[in-house]
Amino acid sequence: MRPSILDPLFAAVTTLDGVGPRVAELLQTLLVGGGDAPVRVRDLLFHLPSSLIDRRRRAEVATAPEGSIVTLTLRIDRHQAPSRGAAKSVPYRVFGQDETGEIALTFFRGQAQWLEKLLPVGETLIVSGRVEWFNGRPSMVHPDFVLPVADAENTVLVEPVYPMTAGLSPKVLRKAVTQSLERLPALPEWIDPGIIARHTFPSFAEALRRLHDPADGVDIAPESVAFRRLAYDEFLAGQLALGLSRLRVRKAKGRALAGDGSCQAAVRAALPFQLTEAQEKAVAEIAADMAEEDRMLRLLQGDVGSGKTAVALMAMALAAEAKAQSALLAPTEILATQHFDGLSPWCAKAGLTIEILTGRDNGRARAAKLERIASGAVDIVVGTHALFQDDVDYGDLGLVVVDEQHRFGVHQRLSLTRKGRMPDLLVMTATPIPRTLVLSAFGDMDVSRLQGKPAGRKPVTTVAVPIERLDDIVGRIDAAVRQGEKIYWVCPLVEESEKSELMAAEERHRHLSAHFGGLVGLVHGRMSGEEKAAAMADFKAGRTQVVVATTVIEVGVDVPDASIIVIEHAERFGLSQLHQLRGRVGRGSKPSSCVLLYRAPLGETAKARLEIMRQTEDGFRIAEEDLRLRGEGDLLGTKQSGMPGFKVARLEHHGDLLPIARDDARLILTTDPDLSSERGQALRTLLYLFGRDEAIRLLRSG
Structure with a gap:
């Protein structure tokens, strides 16, 4: 049974003020990715801010940067209401100024009476919002924050910004998060006191409060002690769950398998x-x-x-x-x-x-x-x-x-x-x-x-080539085909889509068939098993010499005499996937090549990926670089694979805590395998909090 102390956190979000069925549906999409799992108060606690707006830092009108949210101290000069009979699109404008210049505060469908009360002429106010410049004049459309200077000291001027979904207002989300924090019960401590002291971790509740009510940008950085505390909690829950699974398997005795050699x-x-x-x-x-x-x-x-x-x-x-x-x-x-x-x-x-x-x-x-x-x-x-x-x-x-x-x-x-x-x-x-x-x-x-490769494996020469040189590549393929070589040509899509410029496999197949006739095969995920097998058999037997494919060939396909792979739109693939694809060549005795065809201009991350591919064939180094460049999120396709996607922890920032959590979990399960001690009971609470209750069932049935 789930500990009753957690009941307030496992209540439906509709029990919060301001969260009706429509908002709950939006939260379902935002917090648990849609699906059937009901969205709980707990899910709001683990939805952490991604940045913050700090209204304590004041800007000046003349130097306010385009498109940025700024906080200005303005004296209100005059109101300019639209004339009677004006079109509804004509806005209500309020002009304010500081020592450096004047700015128009713009309101569409603004009510004069309300605006005169909000922005009285002659008053000095703090006004915050996004600044846009038109014809050299600054404007702020619908300021999101207006406050008399005298009230500034007693007002929260630091506001967390959360990842959002279409249709959900930041104000509604913020109110729901605040109520969730108020429902947080006093939970027992589950981390070993020595680990808390060594890493100066705050309590679980304090960590959540610091992250949801940050005093500064430092508070919500992944390196902050509050963030690291929650990451450690999540790692510990995961390692405990894996450890309990292992204990269960070990309990179900196997048998010794030994032979004479x-x-x-x-x-x-x-x-x-x-x-x-x-x-x-x-x-x-x-x-x-x-x-x-x-x-x-x-x-x-x-x-x-x-x-x-x-x-x-x-x-x-x-x-x-x-x-x-x-x-x-x-x-x-x-x-x-x-x-x-x-x-x-x-x-x-x-x-x-x-x-x-x-x-x-x-x-x-x-x-x-x-x-x-x-x-x-x-x-x-x-x-x-x-x-x-x-x-x-x-x-x-x-x-x-x-x-x-x-x-x-x-x-x-x-x-x-x-x-x-x-x-x-x-x-x-x-x-x-x-x-x-x-x-x-x-x-x-x-x-x-x-580590390493078997003797006799040839290195693969990797080059990155812009798509403008496509004709040169086709010419190189032509020469290779004449010499009897086999070539993979990988595309990201099956068929041409109006929404995407990515070259489709079927379109590229038609293009290459115009050059090489029946020597070009096609393999993609929408073909039946028999069709794919037949196409690969033709390629392996040499009846075709070029196979155009989607990433279905990514893992394990073995044609030892294939010596060239062209990866089109290489900038769209992850590093590990590029490495897997490159692994289709270099399996025989011939020198092999990998051509990374890209469309310029390249972003910084894409540029770094292609550079790493050119530098090394060491898959373990490539995997570490991939983790550094894009986080663990989809490194192995966690959504499709059943691998853990973390709510809070980010391996690229918190990976150093994982071995500590593993060692702690192993020690706990050695000394208290049933989690029946005082700390064991607290750890059961942790498992439920992070959705690892499957492990509790293993414990009961073990």
Whole structure:
């Protein structure tokens, strides 16, 4: 049960004065992104100001900057009402001046009586609003703040500015936030006193008050102690939730999987290369985990082309030695088929049986596959989510390998391992993730990191070229096609849109087909699985030499003899995505190139992205730079992926607090795994506050 002390914060926003159904709907959009989750008083507390208006700083009329909100001290000179019979568009003007000049305060449909009372002639007033200049004369349309000089000392002149949504007035939002703060109960402290002292954190309530009632711009900066306090709270809630999930998995005992090394030796002999030092280290860590009775929960993180699949095959060989089956789960049919095609020759040489199961299988063929899997005759099953449908039974599933985990979502980890007798779980990702994001999203897992690339991988030459040189690029592609090379051409959209200048894949396909005829293929997300597979098969077999694609080729598509990739409108892609796309080339023996086609002028961030791409191929450095440039917000597509999107914390500013929160959470769960102590009870309150109550349910059912 949620602690009753939190009831005022979990009340619907419609219980606040001035918040009816229409305003509640707008708050729903603003605070929880629409959706079905009801918007609560709590959500207003975590909606923090993005800037502030400081009316204490006075400007002068003559130097008031165009388009800025300024605060002026004016003596009111005269009123100029529109003449009788004037059009409604003619405004009411009030003229005021200071020592430097005169300004018109402009009111459309202004009521004379009200304005004469608000702005009496001869009075000196403080007036604040946005200044516009017309023909060398300053004007302030509908000032948002008017105050007699004598009252200034007793009035709040610093006003927070919040992120808004269309139709919602700042005044209504501010009033709702103020009421939410008034409802904040006295909550028990959940942070360790030593951490509070070391970081000079204020209390939770004081931190919220400082942020919503700032005295200065420093108060709402992400580096302020108030902001850092709330970020730490959020990290601690997240790490506790992940830790409780891990405890639950550990409680459900696994089994030791160990073998005599024969299958692994056969795989080593079958591989056409030697494992790198990083791969050997990862294999040893996985083998040590699998030999334990506790279930393995390990993340295998590697850059594009670092050799994760070979490491996974070694783990699956170890499972086979222990007479257990393995399931390799891929997010798409293209990737599942590719894994199957890539692993099959190695498995054949090593004496391992392998099968593929996707949503496309049906009828007798599917029934026959299901029978072989259930009988235990298959060592490795590769597939999509079809592997976990109710009618799929395994002889003895001992290991689940998940490729591109962030495509599936964090919460599916437990459901993936319900088949079999508590199988071990190995998660792979080819998206290099900054260490702080690994902690926040995969804090319940042990991590193996594959640095570097296997021997023989060629570097990729990266150049940035303006779109005006398109003809030169097509000429270079022409020469490459004549030499038998294969080329990816990536576009951001499927079809031309009037709203966007971005080159559509279909339009570019038509353009390139005019040059190269039937040698140009097309792959995009709106095609069926069969159509995409056929187009990629044509490209792989050389029936086409240029494939125009959207980002469906971003992850895992493997055509070793593709040596050039052109990324159109590269300025519109994130750094990690550009890096993933570049990883489609440089997989064979030929020197490879990546052409970043951009449309000028470039913004500062886009310029920095393209420069980093030219400087380095190290995916981990690129991921860190991406985090620095644009924050964690959508680094891995948190909305689509099930990865955490933070309400308050920003990894680029607060990442240093995350390891502290993780260590604290681990210590708590070692000493008080049921959260039953006084601090444990306070931490339960924290979990509810930050929407991590799923972890409380794990605790109860554990």
